[in-house]
Amino acid sequence: MTHKRILPILLVLAAVLQTTLMAQSRPDTTFKIFQFPADQIPRIDGDVSDWDMVPASYEIGTDQLVDDNGNYTEPDSSTLAVKVKVGWVEGMNRLYFLYEAEDDFWHFNETGLKNDTYEIVVDADLSGGPLIDRFHPNTRIGKWDAYFSFHGVHAQNYHIFTPPVDKDWTLAWGPQSWIKDLPYANAAYDFNFEHGDSGKLTLEFWITPFDYAGAEGPGRAVKSKLYENKLIGLSWAVLDYDEGGGQDGFWNLSAEHTMYGQASELVMFRLMTMEPEFKAPVEAAWDFKVIDMDRRMVAFQDESEGEITSWNWDFGDGNTSTEQHPIHQYEEPGLYVVVLEVEGPEGKDRLSKVWDVAVR
Structure with missing residues (x-):
């Protein structure tokens, strides 16, 4: 076999290997995304009864998280306990989330970034690689050039405030802030506590993942196509602030802290076929x-x-x-x-x- 024939084969094999390894944190684990029937799409209203049909096997709890700050040898559910379910609907390029959290001290009295937070990162086409300005592979590119041309374009990061009192529901980290508003996202909360109280928060929301989401706006955006058995990169972190504003925990689903800016450090999720009882x-x-x-x-x-x-x-x-x-x-x-x-x-x-x- 000539070198001219070998090179294309090697390039194809390299591309396949790269795709396989793009979302490589926790390589032995693939989480499931529940398929809702088209006539039972969850209503975003804070009433979680729409999610009762989702089997317990889809729930991802505190026991799956890693304390990134190193304060605990294992997750401490007495400080913060969370449950997450993720869903999708065939024919709609949306990811639905149910986030339920019980905290011993809810922190949300500041107008800036310091807020109890549920941070998610999604890379629905497994393009992998860095997604924020300071991780740009070309170090000669200036910060603002990297921010406006690169940050959040091929994979997206949402800092979701829990709860968002006197502020928008989430920071869509990057210049494409339009992705957090209708018709690309929606959210609803249910909680009954004040800053500094303990209590339970329920958050329902959906987002639209994008293969391309540029700073210029949605006109050239490319939505990620979602279909049965597709693997996507997805992960989240839970930032828990306590009295005085110090972090009491930084819980990650990924084993890598820098998953917030590295799509290759996300965890694999599979868009499941519909459960037999709904077909x-x-x-x-x-x-x-x-x-x-x-x-x-x-x-x-x-x-x-x-x-x-x-x-x-x-x-x-x-x-x-x-x-x-x-x-x-x-x-x-x-x-x-x-x-x-x-x-x-x-x-x-x-x-x-x-x-x-x-x-x-």
Whole structure:
């Protein structure tokens, strides 16, 4: 084999290896992101009953965190106890979070950064690498050039204030502050305590992860695509301030403190398929693509769920097929009603699409 042929192969292998290692903190652990049914999307209102359907196996608690300040040999739930669940909805490029925390001293009476905080970092395409200005790999770039061209662009960091009394709900760390507002994010809190009190805080929110989120605004932004079984990089830290403003804990899900600015130090999360109890045993679904409009050729793609043993297509022009993924040629222009009926050991289902298929 010549060197000219070996080099491209090595480059491909290096790229695959790099993608595998991008989110490499805790390499033996992959956390789960719950898939909500499309008709049961959690309402962001502070009422957490929407999350009752999420199994306990999705919960990530204090026992999974590392005390980064070294004050404790293991997490001290008497000082701060947290529970987090993460969800997603197929077809919506959003990550939903439920954060519940009980603290012996809630600190939030200052207007600046010093506030009890839930800090999350997300890298949904596993691009990895640094994401804040001072970690820019080119040390010749000035701080402000790095900030406005690089900081938070390919992975995002949110300093979420718990609670955000007299301030915005989060600092989106970088020049793209628009990512923390609708239509890209939303949040709601429930708590009943004053600064310095103990008590419980509940926070529901969702964010939109971006493969590209530049300082110029959302016009050129690229949302991260979320789909079943996708792996993403995600981690969080819980900053716990106590009386006098000193930190009583800096709890990390990642084993690396600098995960706040290094996407390669995040933890792997998987976007899960829907739990069986929320799925119909057989559900018809299909899509199509016009592959040759001049010849009116349409390729149909079965996307049904469940154990399927037979497919029956009605193309709306008097023709049918029992193939799973048929290609059909229409003789005449028109708007067609196409129906797919599927059947299996656990039942049958049918899906009709009215006038989606159009040829001229």
